[in-house]
């Protein structure tokens with residue numbers, strides 16, 4: 001079954017601000033796709049729109065299903081899962097419980113079935129697999145508040161993964177990780193997509209995105225200004241000039257890790273990141 005995500009001519013406006021301007025992208029199953037761009041470029045808004053959290057025009061399709069008019073919960077149920085830019089976890093649930101709740105997401109009928117025959121095997125397996133994939137088994141019974149910020153971000157990813165999504169939308173999941181953790185995170189993400197789902201990775205760490213992604217989109221002012229395999233995008237003069245500016249050496253220098261974002265190179269200013 002085709003479960004590829006296709007976004008066509010997506011537009012989002014906030015008052016007079018065009019946050020996303022006719023943006024199209026594709027995330028196929030098993031593909032890790034990067035989305036990079038300066039602060040305020042429209043990356044988070046794109047995820048918000050695709051997930052149904054903000055009003056948009058344009059088309060959002062998952063496989064054969066046109067979800068453009070579906071509310072957020074139906075998009076999630078169809079298989080679009082996301083993480084949040086800021087960690088949004090419950091204080092009084094353990095790491096394992098976070099994943100278990102996500103794995104049990106379902107219809108009202110599922111809830112009734114759970115009441116009759118709790119702990120459906122598939123959901124438990126999905127939850128444990130997500131913990132395993134993100135390397136969280138050892139901390140599964142702890143509460144997120146007791147864990148370092150970097151580990152909390154991994155819990156957010158595991159929770160999204162536990163719902164067995166078709167596509168995972170990751171909004172700056174590696175923020176707060178040191179470069180060692182970031183590399184480990186990239187390795188884990190590869191094994192996630194190798195096991196089936198597609199993933200869209202937004203991150204300020206352009207080196208991480210270039211290292212692990214199959215395909216990269218660069219956005220600025222709400223539009224895609226370049227896309228292609230990392231090695232192509234890395235050397236695209238439009239990207240280097242229009243987006244990377246004075247920070248361009250960071251992208252082309254394989255020895256250095258860009259983990260500070262590119263606000264000094266960003267043509268846009270301010271705005272939510």
Ligand SMILES: Nc1ncnc2c1ncn2[C@@H]1O[C@H](COP(=O)(O)OP(=O)(O)O)[C@@H](O)[C@H]1O
Pocket residue numbers: 014017018019037038039040041042043044045046270271272273
């Ligand atoms: N809820 C909102 N209300 C009004 N403007 C917003 C809102 N969210 C984002 N914006 C604006 O939309 C643009 C894109 O923001 P955002 O998607 O957060 O960028 P990015 O994630 O690439 O940093 C920015 O100009 C930002 O100020």
Ligand SMILES: [Mg+2]
Pocket residue numbers: 043044045085272273
């Ligand atoms: Mg953002």
